[in-house]
Amino acid sequence: MPLRPSLPLLLLALLSALAAMVIATSATRKAEAATAAAIFAVILISAALRTNAPIWRRAASTLGITQRDALMQTTQITMIAYLWCALAFYAIYLGTPIRWQHGWEYGTAMLAVAAGYAFYLWRLSDPADAVSKPRAIERAVRFASVQAILIGIGLVWLISSGKLSSLRGDWPANQLFIAGGFTVMVLSVIVIKTHASLNDRSTR
Template identity: 60%
Template sequence: MTLRPPLPWLLLTLAAALIAMYLSARAVLKAEAAMAAAMFAVIVISAAIRTNAPIWRREPGIAQPAPREALLGTTRLVMLAYLWCAIAFFAIYLGTNTRWQHGWQYGTAMLLIASAHGYYLSRLADPADPLSSPRAVDLMVKLAAYQAFAIGGGLVWLIASGKLATLKGDWAANQLFLAGGFAVICLSAIIVKTHSVLAERHAAN
């Protein structure tokens, strides 16, 4: 059982969603841009389910992957989600006539978060690294849960404020916030579920 989704398939579909959103934003086709952003979220969530569902269904008596390995696999997708949003911000607000003064700032923030995840993944990939210890893995799973709640609160505010229907140039940003936030919430929930399943099974053995 592999804990990595098929990389060529994943990158190609994410690239297609990115191009679709860019072209839609350039033509100010808001509904089509929203569909492209939603497609991105569906792609990364589906990839996470595809790699984690076999763990959830696996019989307790069969050898299980280490919690570190499971966290590593889904955190890669979290990194890709932030990276996709960063590229989308730059592509739309630097490469089209859609203008919003904070576009490049949020794009940079997303890129920094993706880079931080990349650094963390490089540490987590080393079994001897302190960040790969069971206690450190448990802490990161808790942080993933807190992240999901924090983003969820932000999305509730975004929807309730009516910003998704704005006529200003931040309409594309709000679509990215919604799709990217929803994707990260789902990925975080998957991280927590898989870790809980593995912890329970390892405790029973």
């Protein structure tokens, strides 16, 4: 299922989740802020499942989807995830009474990652570009594997460290790290599964 037709509704839902988290954070409503962050994760993971699940169930030839097409779709969602988190960091730490000295730094870092993904997508949109070649796509999938493992380790550490119960101004950041990290980790796993499914279909 192509992502583009549902993109306006997807972005509207994400903006609503962002507004809800900012409002909840302003009122120091931790549970409500965490719920808004969780909704962001559910929205993007659901979008990725909708676009990838048909590939897992049907032959790639009947869908007309290539490895590059599949990688582009999920990478677009990953870029949106980083962009959403960047905007959330800026909105919370520059637009609410909550203060944490590293808020804008992490927001800028995530914005830079989103920009990197945007540049990669721009190159990937050209079938003749080097990043669109089969070996480059294989490397991208291996990168997704490493990314999923590292994020998984980071999430275990963050949860076990007790930082989610922090009373300092970093509590919204920790919620964003959990929601954003979990989202990107799942998206990375989806990239791997879809790539394997397409490879399996092509060898039959």
